[in-house]
Amino acid sequence: MTSRVWVVLLALAGLLGCATTDAPAAVNLGPEPALLEVINRTDVARTIAVDGHDVGTAPPGSRARFRHLRPGRVRIDARALGQSRIETRLDLRSGERAEWAILPEDAMKVLEAPAPLGAARLDNASDHDLEVKVNDGEWHALPRRSEQLEPDLAPGDHVVHLRIPSSRHERSVPFVVRSLDEARVRLEIETMAVELRNGPSEPVIVTLDGLRLWVLAPSDVRRIALVEGLHTVVVRGQSSGRERSRSLRSTPGSGDPRAPDGDADVVWDLAVREATFLVDNHSRFDLQVSVNGVEKGDVSAGSRARIDGVDAGRIEAVATAGKTRYATALELAAGQTQTWTISAERGAARVDNTLFEPVEVAVDDVPTTTIAAGGSAFLTDLVRGPRRLVARGAQSGRVIATSVDVDPAQANVVTLSGAAGRLRVQSALPDLAWISAAGRTLGTVPAGGDVTFLDAPVGEHRVVARASSVRSPGGDRIEDTLILEADRTTLWELTAATASLTVKNLTPEVLRTPPTFRSERELLEPGQSVTAVVGVGNRVFRFVGETSSEVYPIERRFExxxxxxxxxxxxxxxxxxxxxxxxxxxxxxxxxxAGIIVQGGEASHRLMAGRHRLHAIGTLTQSARELVTRFAPGAAVPWELLPPVGHVRIENRTPEPLSIELDGQPLARLEAGTVGTYGPYGVPVLASTDDASKEGTLKVFRAIGLRSGARYRAALAVTAGAMEVWAVLPARGQLVIDNRRDEGVVVLVDGVERARVAPGEEKRIDAETGRTIVDLVGETTKTLFRSELAVRPDREHAIVAPAGPHAVVVDNHTSETLEIRVDETVLGRVDARSTTTLPLPKRAAKTILAREVNGARTYTRRLAAPEDRITRWEIWP
Structure with missing residues (x-):
């Protein structure tokens, strides 16, 4: 037993010896931190900072110790609100305590303090959203016609950088900030905006000068801001890869000062400019059709065909068969369908109105259409032979009667023109003048010239002459009222005889003078006067307010x-x-x-005419309501502050009118493509902002398609002062493609490939509601199966690609749904005015029956031979 104890003791001693031998060396943790004790003998608390870093607070009349400070020579300062800073420098030693006493006399010393900071207010005076940054700060957005405050800027020179998000244009604007002052920086940039309007077909990728901007969604509208110079805009379809480009030269502010101001924006419509052109051949010949000189294909006798690849606009179509020729001129609208019915007894004519007024056209005493001034109209379905056309002026009432010999083989054109007046202008002005009558520019008259205009409008009109230089004494323009008679010459003299006009500014704002007065004074301060030499006759001068932008017109007749x-x-x-x-x-x-208006009270406030921004701020809820409008001179604008309410805007993006219901009750009817705003809907107002609820009142809206019966539903939370938007998108039906063939088929919906279906498979695809043409094309044999359907949102439409060679194409021209039978076997149903391909069973009989579902009529068709691959059967009422 004793031996065992000794063995254990020896083992423990060995372990302890090993541990002592292998222990690591001591770690050097660096110098010991220093201690600072601050004795604050002043009567205010002071914040203590060491080398610019706050370490704590020294209470008044007490000691404060700050530990764990790095040894060395440091700068110590004490700060107090509203008093000067007290500084000192001390040597802090490792492990030792250093003392600093803040005496009351030290607090009385005035040290040089940094200059107070200033601020800058950035004013985006342009018509485009900008991105801005001050000096080397971060980029941030500054919306158009808005302001933004940049606080805490050191006094001195600064620079603001600005750029347009949709372009590469950047520029810098320097400004100066003063202490305790707010600098106002007006940001202006001259650009030209290009508006891109995408069609409903596919998204497009927009590229500007090689820089990809964004993807434009279908039916969306966006703008690109172009600075001065030549630019290239490229759009490429995301699905089709179709690429279009346009080169634009932006010249902001370079418009002709002599011509009336216009909109400088360029609109580029990206919608596919194609139309559906149908040719209905009622003749007994197979016709070859060409559009604008380009051959488009053949149309068999007694059949209808669609001509693809026809752009919208005016076209001239010709159909020939040997020596037989038919021609017409039509106006095709993009995305719409136009039918040309070819008949030996019917024709068409185009009527061009070259008059200065709209006309009402009647054919054989039957009112037909109204044509705008300078416009055209296409009259179709005219009986062959001489037809009498009567045009009556909508303003003057004069009648122009003519006749046209309608020939189906010709593109008949009728031009409506009447006798014009002649205006002779004799100018004694020292500069060129622009002449216009009835709002239409006739031309120019040189200095001292004599010009006769032969196409002046007939009747009593306002005639205006604009001088091209401020040296002319005619002011902004010279106006007169003349009676111009047909086939007669009316003389108008622009004389250089002069008068004088003195204008005194009694308004409280600075006025910008018209060109006639700018040689004397460009800006007219309040209380100042200006005199200028003017021409005799009717003269119009316009002074514009620098602040309100209001126009102060002066119209006088001078002798x-x-x-x-x-x-x-x-x-x-x-x-x-x-x-x-x-x-x-x-x-x-x-x-x-401007004042405080009590609950239920009313108050009137006078202000200068012009554009103003008004706010009504609630004293309890702090909710603000805004009114931005232009106040006309002498007008009193009412502004009613109702309890907080919300509104709902419904956008009908479907192709049919909708019936709108609210909480189960009829509300309104909304036409296709229109927008309706409904409300107001009250929101409870609480007495305190602490318990104010941010949740709105729930409103359940329903929309029902008046043609398709499609139903839409939306539950909207209406909040105070907000506008809830519900965009009703088109309902979509579903097509079920059943491929029973031993080859794949390509599915084309209205000519656009939508899917590929493998042999023996079934696939479902979405389709827009309405009339739709579905083509199934075999990938190997190129066999075509065409179906014309009326797609509805509440049902599925089955389309079969038959397995065998036997099939029948039923073209139902009646107004009833037909049931197709062969040997008492129902093949399927064909909707009214639609086309469907139905497979025929093997060893079928040679007779096919078509029976009205809701009627009693029965149609029969006998097959020519059972080996026919596809038999077309047109059923007419």
């Missing part, structure tokens, strides 16, 4: 040597606010407080 004094008075307006809300509101006009 030779006459002098007139005109005072421009202030253009004032008013706003009448009626507070019907559940709380008092504070009214602000352009950011300035």
């Amino acid at each position: 030779r040597g006459q002098h007139l004094d005109v005072d421009l008075l202030p253009l004032e307006a008013a706003v009448h606010v009626m507070n019907r809300s559940a709380e008092p509101v504070t009214l602000t006009v352009d950011g300035a407080v």
